[in-house]
Amino acid sequence: MQTSFEINSGEELTERQKDVLNAVLLLLVEEGDRLTMTAVARRASCSKETLYKWFGDRDGLLTATVQWQASKVRVASVDRSRLDMPSLTENLERYASDWLHVISSDTSIALNRVAVAHAGSDKRDLGAIVLENGRLAMGRRLKPVLLAGREAGLLAFDDAEEAFRTFFGLVARDVQIRLLLGDRLKPTDAEIDRDAAEATRQFLALYGAQTGAASADL
Structure with a gap:
C-alpha cells in the first residue's frame, strides 16, 4: 500500500x-x-x-x-498478473473513500480556501503548490491503476487523463465546492463509503470493458 x-x-x-x-x-x-x-x-x-x-x-x-495531506489517499500496489474486477473495484472504492474523507476535513477546506484566495491575487504560491501536489499528483498516482485495469481487459478507454477526470467528477461531485462555500456538510463514514461505492459503480459502468480486449494505447 x-x-x-x-x-x-x-x-x-x-x-x-x-x-x-x-x-x-x-x-x-x-x-x-x-x-x-x-x-x-x-x-x-x-x-x-x-x-x-x-x-x-x-x-x-x-x-x-x-x-x-494528499498522502492520506491510499493507492494499493497493483499486481498486474492477478488483477481482477473485485480487486480493481476494491482499490477504486478505497481511493474514493479516502479522497472524500480528506476533502471534507476542516484542514483541507481551510487549505483549499487559502489556495483559491492566492490564485486570485499576486500571491500565487499556495495555489500552484496545491494544484501540483494535490489534484495533479493524485492523478499521477491513480492512472497506473487505471492503465493496469485496461491492460487486464477490465477497463476500456483511450486517454487515462480523461478517465481519471471522469472518476474525479463522480467522486467529488459538488461536495468540495459546497464545503468551500460554507456548507456545513458533514458526511458520516458510512455515507462516505456509500458514495465511494456508488461513484466506483458509475465509473465502471462507463469504462468497464465489455470484452476481454483493451482499448488502443495512449
Whole structure:
C-alpha cells in the first residue's frame, strides 16, 4: 500500500515531522494565509532553524504539508498478473473513500480556501503548490491503476487523463465546492463509503470493458 510520504531529501517523514505538518494544518484552519514560520515553530514546539533544515523556506513547508495531506489517499500496489474486477473495484472504492474523507476535513477546506484566495491575487504560491501536489499528483498516482485495469481487459478507454477526470467528477461531485462555500456538510463514514461505492459503480459502468480486449494505447 502506498501510504508513506518522503520529504525532498528522500527520507521518509519521522513522527516528529508529521507532528509539525499537522500543526501547519491546524494553523491554516485558525489563521488562513497569515501562517508564519514563527507561528509554526511555536505551535509545534520546535525551533525555526529546525523547520528550515527539514523543509527549507515557507513554500517548502507548505509543499510538504499539501503532500502529507494528499498522502492520506491510499493507492494499493497493483499486481498486474492477478488483477481482477473485485480487486480493481476494491482499490477504486478505497481511493474514493479516502479522497472524500480528506476533502471534507476542516484542514483541507481551510487549505483549499487559502489556495483559491492566492490564485486570485499576486500571491500565487499556495495555489500552484496545491494544484501540483494535490489534484495533479493524485492523478499521477491513480492512472497506473487505471492503465493496469485496461491492460487486464477490465477497463476500456483511450486517454487515462480523461478517465481519471471522469472518476474525479463522480467522486467529488459538488461536495468540495459546497464545503468551500460554507456548507456545513458533514458526511458520516458510512455515507462516505456509500458514495465511494456508488461513484466506483458509475465509473465502471462507463469504462468497464465489455470484452476481454483493451482499448488502443495512449
